[in-house]
Amino acid sequence: MDAPAEVEFGQLLLTGIGLMLLAAGALVLFVVTYQKRLLQQQLRLRAAEAEYQQQLLAAVIEAQEHERERIGRDLHDGIGSTIATAKMLVNRLEADQPTDNRPELFGMVKEIMSTAVHDVRSISHSLFPAVLARYGLADALQHLVDVSNETGTLDIELEVDYPQPLALAQELALYRICQELIHNALKHAHGATRLDVLLRQRGPLLTLVVEDDGPGFDLTHLGTDGQPATKGAGLRSIDVRVQLLQARLRQQSAPGQGLRTVVEVTSPST
Structure with missing residues (x-):
């Protein structure tokens, strides 16, 4: 039979080994859990960044559409009406008009076309x-x-x-x-x-x-x-x-x- 001291030492050794295995298992479990949580956090962060980029892209597109709408309105209400008025005056010049009225009509056409040129430059400047x-x-x-x-x-x-x-x-x-x-x-x-x-x-x-x-x-x-x-x-x-x-x-x-x-x-x- 083994001596009582040897039996006690063996029990202590087995207990120590068991505790070490338990600690190692707990450490492995902690590392795996931590890595899993870290991966989930990274995935959430990437999802949030992707959503932010989508929102920013949508806002950029909306801003561009707003600017295009404003430019289109300026073209229609400004230059469009100006050229339409100039066309009406040119049509009057083509018709039979008294000779003394033509210089006045020519002056109005030149003034209107100058306004149209100024409007085109303004819109061009707003584009870039x-x-x-x-x-x-x-x-x-x-x-x-x-x-x-x-x-x-x-x-x-x-x-x-x-x-x-x-x-x-x-x-x-x-x-x-x-x-x-x-x-x-x-x-x-x-x-x-x-x-x-x-x-x-x-x-x-x-x-x-x-x-x-x-x-x-x-x-x-x-x-x-x-x-x-x-x-x-x-x-x-x-x-x-x-x-x-x-x-x-x-x-x-x-x-x-x-x-x-x-x-x-x-x-x-x-």
């Missing part, structure tokens, strides 16, 4: 601002402000401090945002007398500010994110470009205090 590609964002914004000032609706002032230009795609997105904000102010800021546009760069931070002195609106009409609860196609178009720029958009307003829109873009450090 050639000034931006040639001279950069600062000059493109100056041209946009000059053209907008021709409407006589608002006195638009531009201040630019932009020493380090961004990539063309980023500049185009900022230009479109500013273009939409100016368009919204001209259309909706009833009673406003001025519109200030500021483009300022401080290190990696680029700030675009568009502010009017119009009637403004109640902050209670804003959502929890500080944005209007109900957004039209123009604001959704701005949101899309803000997301593409990975920028930050803030709007501040109150009754009688106008609307201030701030877009902040942080450039990656070099």
